[in-house]
Amino acid sequence: MTVRAAFDELCKKLEASGVESPGYEVRLMFEEFFGMTRFRMNEERDRQLSQKEKSCLSAAAERRCKGEPLQYILGKWDFMDRKYFVGHGVLIPRDDTEVCVRTCLDDLRKRTSPKVLELCAGTGIIAVTLAKQVPGCTVTAVEKEKAAFEYLEKNIAYHKADNVRAFSGDIFLCCNEFEDMSFDALVSNPPYIETNVVPTLQREVQFEPETALDGGSDGLDFYRCIARKWSKKLRSGGSITLEIGESQAKAVTDLLLENGFRDVVTVKDIQELDRVIYGTKA
Numbered sequence: 001m002t003v004r005a006a007f008d009e010l011c012k013k014l015e016a017s018g019v020e021s022p023g024y025e026v027r028l029m030f031e032e033f034f035g036m037t038r039f040r041m042n043e044e045r046d047r048q049l050s051q052k053e054k055s056c057l058s059a060a061a062e063r064r065c066k067g068e069p070l071q072y073i074l075g076k077w078d079f080m081d082r083k084y085f086v087g088h089g090v091l092i093p094r095d096d097t098e099v100c101v102r103t104c105l106d107d108l109r110k111r112t113s114p115k116v117l118e119l120c121a122g123t124g125i126i127a128v129t130l131a132k133q134v135p136g137c138t139v140t141a142v143e144k145e146k147a148a149f150e151y152l153e154k155n156i157a158y159h160k161a162d163n164v165r166a167f168s169g170d171i172f173l174c175c176n177e178f179e180d181m182s183f184d185a186l187v188s189n190p191p192y193i194e195t196n197v198v199p200t201l202q203r204e205v206q207f208e209p210e211t212a213l214d215g216g217s218d219g220l221d222f223y224r225c226i227a228r229k230w231s232k233k234l235r236s237g238g239s240i241t242l243e244i245g246e247s248q249a250k251a252v253t254d255l256l257l258e259n260g261f262r263d264v265v266t267v268k269d270i271q272e273l274d275r276v277i278y279g280t281k282a
C-alpha cells in the first residue's frame, strides 16, 4: 500500500468513527511516527509503506477509532511552543490553560527572581513554561497522582528546567510539610468539574484520569483548600492565579476575598468566557 492510499484509508476510518478532523489527525500521525512532514508525504506519496509502518498505523487507527485521544496515541503534545510527554494517567494540556500561564507570566515579570508554588501540576506545562520564561524564577510543583508525577518529572528533565522542583503530595494533606511562607506567587489549574458532570463529558475525555477532572460535588473543593490553607504560604503582596470553569468566577472570587486577597479580577479567554481568577494577598 502506498503512502497516499494509507493516508486516505486512515482518514476514512477515522471519519467513520466520528473523528472531527481526520485529515489533520492522520497528518500528525505520519509526522510523529515517521517524521514525515506534509511536504515529504507529498514527495513520497507513491512509495510503498513497509510492513512495520503499516502495522504502526493500523494500531494507531484501532486505538483512535475506539475514542482514545490522539494525544495519548502520539505520546506527545504541544503547549505554548514546547512539546510535553503525555499518556494514560495525566491530563492532556489544553489551550485554555494559556490564559492562566499568560496572566501569571505578566505578574512574575514585575518581580525579581520570584518563588512560585504550583499546585496540581500534571504534565508540568505551567511550571516549565514559567521556569523557562521568567529569569531567576524558581518553581515548586506539587502533584499527587503517581502516573502524573512521573510525567511531571520526565517533562522537567526533557526541558532541562532545573529551576523546577517536583514535589509528590496530596494538597489536602501536605500543606504543613511546607515551611516556606514567602512564595511570591501561587498558581493552579486544579480539577474543577462537578462530580456528576464528569461521566457526561465527551468520549475522549473519559480516557483521561478522573482524578484530574473531578472537583467535588460543586466543583470547588480544590479552590476551598487552596484559598483556606495554601494562601498562607504566600507573602503579603504575593499573587494568586487560578484557572476556573466558566461558571465559577463568582464563587472563586468570593473564596479569595474571604481569605485575605484584594484586587481580585476575572480574566476571560478568547471566547469571552471567564477562565482565570487573579488576585493579590493583602
Ligand SMILES: C[S@@+](CC[C@H](N)C(=O)[O-])C[C@H]1O[C@@H](n2cnc3c(N)ncnc32)[C@H](O)[C@@H]1O
Binding pocket: 090, 091, 092, 093, 094, 097, 119, 120, 121, 122, 123, 124, 125, 126, 142, 143, 144, 145, 148, 169, 170, 171, 172, 189, 190, 191, 192, 211, 212, 213
Ligand atoms: C486539571 S489537572 C491540571 C494539570 C496541569 N496543571 C495542566 O494545567 O494541564 C489537575 C491535576 O491535579 C492533580 N491532583 C488531583 N488531586 C490532587 C491532590 N489532592 N493533590 C495534588 N494534585 C492533585 C491531578 O492528578 C492532575 O494532574
